[in-house]
Amino acid sequence: VTPYAVIRKKRDGGRLSRSEMKEFFGAFLRDEVADYQVSALLMAIFLRGMDDAELGHLVGVMLESGAVLDLGTVPGVKVDKHSTGGVGDKVSLVLAPLVSACGVPVPMMSGRGLGHTGGTVDKLESIPGFRIGLDLEAFRRQLERIGCALITQTPEIAPLDRRLYALRDVTGTVESIPLIASSIMSKKLAEGIDALVLDVKVGSGAFLPERAAAEQLARTMIAIGAAHGRRVTALLTAMDRPLGHAIGNALEVEEAVELLRGAGPADVRELTLGLAAEMLVLGRAADDRAAGLVLAGAALDDGRALETMARVIEAQGGNPGVLDDPAVLPQAPVRHVLESDRDGIVTSMDVRAIGLAAVALGAGRTRADSTVDPAVGLHLTLRPGDRVARGEPVGTVHAREEEAARRAAAAVLAAVEISDRAATPLPLVLGRLA
């Protein structure tokens, strides 16, 4: 099988076999197939698609390109969560210690923020001293000891995915459901998990805003999991408004601590508990979701989740004082109160634009190699359906400089539609797939 024949086969709508993909991508990693041949194949995959069997093979080849963790020494059913990315989504910071506190080990490798969405790793790094770069051995040992570890993807994991993603990023082949799904699943399966819960976002702040596309992505990832013998369930959840109030790294850690203390915004708590219930069922700590909700709610309210988080932070070199006093987190020098510029009802929010306003403050990155400012961000209390009055405070901008704060405030207000029409916000959880 020549690389040329593989490209032509997919170009003409054929199905690639496991051995064809193994040869093609193996040769790519050995630099025997050129970038320009891979990008032609990626475009053919983008336009022709891939069926479930092909995707199972592609993920297998990606997995085999690097290390696959063996967590056999960690007792229990290992379960992780993956979100397709949103604005204000600090769920992982609460969910991982919470589920672990309920007896289900959570080996969580997360990404950095890119584009309008934030990343768990950036949030964790705003905790003074927190090390997100454990090696695989340290990761495994911490899971054995604490049942929870929160790290960044290590370079040994799915190097083929990393090389393909770099090419996709510059050749217009990112927004392909098969390619997105195989990229996510190869990294998650390499963690050594037994099961996975997906949080697939829908709405203006989601990577795929349309429900139908989000659902297709969820189904594709569930099928890949099944092909690799892993149980995967998915919640479709609302991203037509930010999740919680805080947007920005230290601000979100502060809000996560509130949640770990049994308080915090209701929507983040509800989503965290919903995802926890899924994970507890998959991890055989609860018989059904109702039981899982009860278990998880108790572990939040009685401080067990907080205690697990303290152990994780300590184990990873961070200052656990963050759990008692948010003042140990970086603070932005400028605080600018956001006031509504109109009377009316919040009809809709352009969450992507709000995310980008936070990025512009320094809370995120527009290029993979730029750094983030942990202190800056937004605190937004208004939501679709809220009635607001002109001049009413609806949030705070946390910024480095006055000018940046003013620009962010203007961008946020422009992204919020206030009118006299009724709002039709999405339900927090739109659906569940398994």
Place this chain on the structure above:
Amino acid sequence: VTPYAVIRKKRDGGRLSRSEMKEFFGAFLRDEVADYQVSALLMAIFLRGMDDAELGHLVGVMLESGAVLDLGTVPGVKVDKHSTGGVGDKVSLVLAPLVSACGVPVPMMSGRGLGHTGGTVDKLESIPGFRIGLDLEAFRRQLERIGCALITQTPEIAPLDRRLYALRDVTGTVESIPLIASSIMSKKLAEGIDALVLDVKVGSGAFLPERAAAEQLARTMIAIGAAHGRRVTALLTAMDRPLGHAIGNALEVEEAVELLRGAGPADVRELTLGLAAEMLVLGRAADDRAAGLVLAGAALDDGRALETMARVIEAQGGNPGVLDDPAVLPQAPVRHVLESDRDGIVTSMDVRAIGLAAVALGAGRTRADSTVDPAVGLHLTLRPGDRVARGEPVGTVHAREEEAARRAAAAVLAAVEISDRAATPLPLVLGRLA
């Protein structure tokens, strides 16, 4: 406009503007857009197609990437012919001097053989001393003086096409009608021609064997010509059998000389006259095709075409003695008579396989950088519809060695279907498009 945006636009089925293509491909030639981005765009073009307006722009950008000849100093309407490639097609060697002898200048740049098809430039090089590498200035001067020049494409012509072709060749994006049509037309329009006749082959030896695809290619090239103000007509012609009897470089030159002397196989003569009539009408030397046929037939029979060919050969350093005595051409040491291995009717011929048998003898090349043996080839007299008897001689293999001759003989016989069914060969000219 970023390269990324151009790729995405075509990926999503959009139409690229002239300025988008100019920027994208201009940056490619300056090495500011990478090969892997271009190959992704080529695959998107392959799968999404291009409309006539886009193709006109693409050809314009290809033309502008290099030199465009100004033949204003050559009096008359300059007309060239392009064939999509076949087996045994020596028409250009006769047609160019013939049309020129009738008063229409023919500035002909030809290619080398690749794959199963032969190339005019390889055939010309079998004439001792013949130089196919004139520079553009020498080409123009010879056209002024003789009205005919037969050369290879110069490196100044459409460098963008050359770079794109090299990428297409290794990324599975060759067999795209828009890409084939734009590649051909950019090179032809750069010659400084006023009009063009296309010989688009149909059948087992054609690059696109199906009539529908051949017709679409012809229409696409006609549309590109129209977008650039050039009249283009096309004949769809049979390539379900070789053209004439000779296949191989010196052997085809010998057959072309027979034709220039008013003799030679009937099919090559008929096709040459048909294409000449088209060119004479386009070149305003004949009012209609019937008049063109008469003019061209006379110029073949009274020796004027032969005389023009003598001047061309002399001007380009070749030995014009080839026109009197074929023994000045390279001769193969081994001649192996081909005998039919069956009684019956020739039902069909796999012309591609026959072309590849000639290539295996050394008459063509499988890689762009291999050399050809001018002396070797095939002389085949059987045609679909012929009744043959077992043991009857049906041709001769001209080879370097006995073993190669035997292999070629076996390959040719295997490529000819002899049965008791009736044959349904294609008519020599299947249709005309303008």
